[in-house]
Amino acid sequence: MKSLFLTNEYPPHTYGGAGVHVDYLSRELSRIMDVQVFAFDEREPLPDRPWVKGFGFDGGNLPCPKNLKSVFGALQRCLNFNTSGIGPDIDVVHCHTWYTHLGGILAKLNYGIPLVVTCHSLEPLRPWKREQLGRGYDCSLWVEKTALEMADAVVAVSQGTKDDVLRLFNIPDERVHIIYNGIDPNEYRKGDSTKALLRYGIDPQTPFVLFVGRITRQKGIIHLVNAIRHMAPDYQVVLCAGAPDTPEIAAEMKQAVDAVRQTRKNVVWIDEMVDKATVYELYSQAAVFCCPSIYEPFGIINLEAMACETAVVASAVGGIKEVVVHGETGYLVPLKQQSESPFEPSDPEQFSRDLAERINELMANRALREQFGRAGRARADEKFSWTSIAMQTRNLYASLSKK
Secondary structure, three states, X not given: XXXXXXXXXXXXXXXXXXXXXXXXXXXXXXOOOEEEEEEEEOOOOOOOOOEXXXXXXXXXXXXXXXXHHHHHHHHHHHHHHHOOOOOOOOOEEEEEOHHHHHHHHHHHHHHOOOXXXXXXXXXXXXXXXXXXXXXXXXXXXXXXXXXXXXXXXXXXXXXXXXXXXXXXXXXXXXXXXXXXXXXXXXXXXXXXXXXXXXXXXXXXXXXXXXXXXXXOXXXXXXXXXXXXXXXXOXXXXXXXXXXXXXXXXXXXXXXXXXXXXXXXXXXXXXXXXXXXXXXXXXXXXOOEEEEOOOOOOOOXXXXXXXXXXXXXXXXXXXXXXXXXXXXXXXXXXXXXXXXXXXXXXXXXXXXXXXXXXXXXXXXXXXXXHHHHHHHHHHHHHHHOEHHHHHHHHHHHHHHHHOO
């Protein structure tokens, strides 16, 4: 049996949870079956990973609005996927993120290959993408809906995501399968190094609360920055946050951070995407990890922090509630949201205060946060193995080949 992954993210160019998922799942699957990867951007073979072919695209000269170039670039590469060597030995095409879904649609229609789509997020629940894509957001909505409703199987990364899929799309329950994201416990584990802390001006002797993620509406980072003024002054705040979706949200982030720095000096902003070694170190040395997302189908960053034995404070949304156990591996902060787009907190100030309250509680209680950290590591080991996830995925493929 051979699977073909279609993905926009793949090492060394990964920037989000979907890219992490594709990297680890394709590697683990390749141990038990044949796997090929078609990915955006030019690629060179990487050691210990499946065969990969990269598809570059120079959209700089496209005579269209700037925010549509990524949309048309994605659609063009999906066409190129189908005209550049999908072999007759491919048994299933597996798409990740809407950017590649048209590739899967065309492969199913033209080659008769079963289509599997993993839902790392759902476009109707990310209305802030219109800020980034303009009318291209309507295209992403259409592509995703078409792919999901014609797929032979849809993989939801949490029960919450499955519930959303069934609510938003016309798909029978039996075609939607829950397969969680995972963690490599040998890579994500507590370490002792403080080199990265010193490099970024973080005091290793003073505890800090950590955020890791992109600057997007989805990740809720503005609400965490607004929470800083309610935090106790005796610990550091480290924001490892880069890759803003738009210039507007980048400016909003800068303004918010500058404002809190007027009254608090121990706020460190790492405004770039960092390498894995740095992320491991930040997770390991943090006293508390905070995930203030307003939408999170799974929230793999919480699992990464837990694997590094760090207590978590996270918003009680989506798949986060299936990863973080309230009162055992961290705290879940209730979030009342608008019932319609853009799904922001109904009371942003209260949400920020609630985040700060839980962070303050843990920062003042070392024994409790260390207890949560140990429990988080145990949960990561027991519940989220890539070996198990790969076997579940292979079994799903096999069920489709029998139909």
